[in-house]
Amino acid sequence: LVKMVDVTKTFQMGEVEVRALAGVSLDIFAGEMVVMVGPSGSGKTTILNIVGGLDSASSGDVYYRDIDLAGMSDRELTRYRRNEVGFVFQFYNLVPNLTALENVLVATELVREPMDAHEVLDLVGLADRADHFPAQLSGGEQQRVAIARAIAKNPELVLCDEPTGALDYRTGKSVLGLLVRLKRELGKTIVVITHNAEIGHIADRVVRLSSGAIVELVANERP
Amino acid sequence: LVKMVDVTKTFQMGEVEVRALAGVSLDIFAGEMVVMVGPSGSGKTTILNIVGGLDSASSGDVYYRDIDLAGMSDRELTRYRRNEVGFVFQFYNLVPNLTALENVLVATELVREPMDAHEVLDLVGLADRADHFPAQLSGGEQQRVAIARAIAKNPELVLCDEPTGALDYRTGKSVLGLLVRLKRELGKTIVVITHNAEIGHIADRVVRLSSGAIVELVANERP
Numbered sequence: 001l002v003k004m005v006d007v008t009k010t011f012q013m014g015e016v017e018v019r020a021l022a023g024v025s026l027d028i029f030a031g032e033m034v035v036m037v038g039p040s041g042s043g044k045t046t047i048l049n050i051v052g053g054l055d056s057a058s059s060g061d062v063y064y065r066d067i068d069l070a071g072m073s074d075r076e077l078t079r080y081r082r083n084e085v086g087f088v089f090q091f092y093n094l095v096p097n098l099t100a101l102e103n104v105l106v107a108t109e110l111v112r113e114p115m116d117a118h119e120v121l122d123l124v125g126l127a128d129r130a131d132h133f134p135a136q137l138s139g140g141e142q143q144r145v146a147i148a149r150a151i152a153k154n155p156e157l158v159l160c161d162e163p164t165g166a167l168d169y170r171t172g173k174s175v176l177g178l179l180v181r182l183k184r185e186l187g188k189t190i191v192v193i194t195h196n197a198e199i200g201h202i203a204d205r206v207v208r209l210s211s212g213a214i215v216e217l218v219a220n221e222r223p
Numbered sequence: 224l225v226k227m228v229d230v231t232k233t234f235q236m237g238e239v240e241v242r243a244l245a246g247v248s249l250d251i252f253a254g255e256m257v258v259m260v261g262p263s264g265s266g267k268t269t270i271l272n273i274v275g276g277l278d279s280a281s282s283g284d285v286y287y288r289d290i291d292l293a294g295m296s297d298r299e300l301t302r303y304r305r306n307e308v309g310f311v312f313q314f315y316n317l318v319p320n321l322t323a324l325e326n327v328l329v330a331t332e333l334v335r336e337p338m339d340a341h342e343v344l345d346l347v348g349l350a351d352r353a354d355h356f357p358a359q360l361s362g363g364e365q366q367r368v369a370i371a372r373a374i375a376k377n378p379e380l381v382l383c384d385e386p387t388g389a390l391d392y393r394t395g396k397s398v399l400g401l402l403v404r405l406k407r408e409l410g411k412t413i414v415v416i417t418h419n420a421e422i423g424h425i426a427d428r429v430v431r432l433s434s435g436a437i438v439e440l441v442a443n444e445r446p
């Protein structure tokens with residue numbers, strides 16, 4: 001579904017160059033769950049941002065269904081980000097002056113076949129927090145609104161940057177169960193960045209990053 | 224050092240009342256490390272905000288060295304927050320247009336005996352990220368700046384809301400080692416909210432929250 005070929009990413013910091021990605025090649029197959037792990041600063045979020053069309057590679061190619069993202073017009077890239085990708089950000093990025101429900105609704109506005117906003121909030125256990133603003137939600141509640149907003153769009157590709165970072169064991173487990181159901185019942189492709197080792201066990205493959213390069217790729221026998 | 228007596232906290236949401244804390248009594252002893260655990264939404268951040276003087280109780284009393292926080296003038300409360308408390312926020316709350324180094328420096332400006340800003344950034348492994356702005360830092364790097372900023376003030380009380388949430392195992396372990404050293408070598412009092420079970424093992428006591436009340440309090444034999 002997604003193909004990264006020899007992707008590098010360099011950030012220019014005045015005179016200093018930060019090599020965030022040092023040549024990453026990775027295939028992501030339709031309907032699989034890939035987990036990305038690695039130390040803080042190793043390039044995981046950078047990869048996800050490039051795959052999700054939020055950032056561009058400095059060199060190398062990224063293909064979605066064999067279409068080169070770098071060759072897309074702004075309109076095509078916008079449609080890609082809106083319809084094909086559901087992104088759960090590491091810092092949630094909720095709209096502060098919209099309620100939890102409104103945050104989910106605005107994300108699904110121009111999408112072809114969204115899920116029902118109330119139902120999705122219920123799926124993440126927040127049915128009774130629909131009218132709270134982000135500032136009136138706990139950390140874990142904000143994270144779950146970010147998750148609900150991404151999956152309500154009903155996208156092909158669900159990209160999750162540390163989706164259980166702020167969640168206790170039980171809530172985290174139920175969120176993971178939700179992601180697994182999206183994969184198995186709806187055939188979605190899920191990429192999860194996590195520091196939580198448990199998530200690795202349920203994935204089809206685990207990709208380990210270090211200093212901007214893939215150092216290990218493990219396929220799980222029976223996830 | 225800190226005493227909470229029958230503290231409640233209710234948030235008014237139009238016609239609905241959210242009972243975030245339902246009567247919490249807790250003593251925090253000088254020089255100990257207390258870990259707070261519990262499900263998402265159970266009231267952990269609310270307790271920390273009240274102890275840190277960032278929020279007030281709806282009823283009940285909170286004492287720091289036998290002084291009632293509710294009785295403090297605004298000036299005294301400001302001095303309490305600035306000098307006595309180092310706060311690592313669940314969402315880091317870094318100043319977006321200041322570099323990592325500047326974020327640490329502004330926190331130590333009016334403090335009596337701060338640590339050296341460069342040294343503290345080095346302690347959290349970010350010596351070579353001092354000139355990056357928050358937007359140019361990975362999630363885990365931002366979290367470490369938030370930690371550096373809190374401990375650089377050299378406060379009596381270090382309050383940490385999920386300080387390792389965005390960190391991989393090794394980086395998280397080194398941050399915890401740092402907190403333990405602050406306690407053992409400098410006699411600081413540390414309160415840590417976490418979903419990481421490992422942190423519970425190094426604490427002197429573990430407090431478990433559920434629905435705004437303490438449901439369990441365990442003292443570790445040999446932390």
Ligand SMILES: Nc1ncnc2c1ncn2[C@@H]1O[C@H](COP(=O)(O)OP(=O)(O)OP(=O)(O)O)[C@@H](O)[C@H]1O
Pocket residue numbers: 011012013018019020038039040041042043044045046047090352355358359360361362363364389390391
């Ligand atoms: N806009 C930017 N400008 C400069 N450097 C950047 C920028 N964004 C990221 N970096 C650097 O690139 C490296 C990789 O960052 P990235 O966010 O991908 O790490 P990560 O693996 O997601 O880490 P974490 O687990 O801490 O979230 C980091 O060392 C970071 O400092």
Ligand SMILES: Nc1ncnc2c1ncn2[C@@H]1O[C@H](COP(=O)(O)OP(=O)(O)OP(=O)(O)O)[C@@H](O)[C@H]1O
Pocket residue numbers: 129132135136137138139140141166167168234235236241242243261262263264265266267268269270313
């Ligand atoms: N300003 C507010 N207005 C209304 N309700 C609030 C407000 N702040 C918090 N709450 C509610 O109070 C409860 C406790 O919140 P708190 O942030 O203390 O939880 P927490 O234990 O830190 O959770 P998490 O592990 O998810 O961070 C939550 O159910 C939340 O929805």
Ligand SMILES: [Mg+2]
Pocket residue numbers: 044045046090161361362363
């Ligand atoms: Mg990241």
Ligand SMILES: [Mg+2]
Pocket residue numbers: 138139140267268269313384
């Ligand atoms: Mg919290």
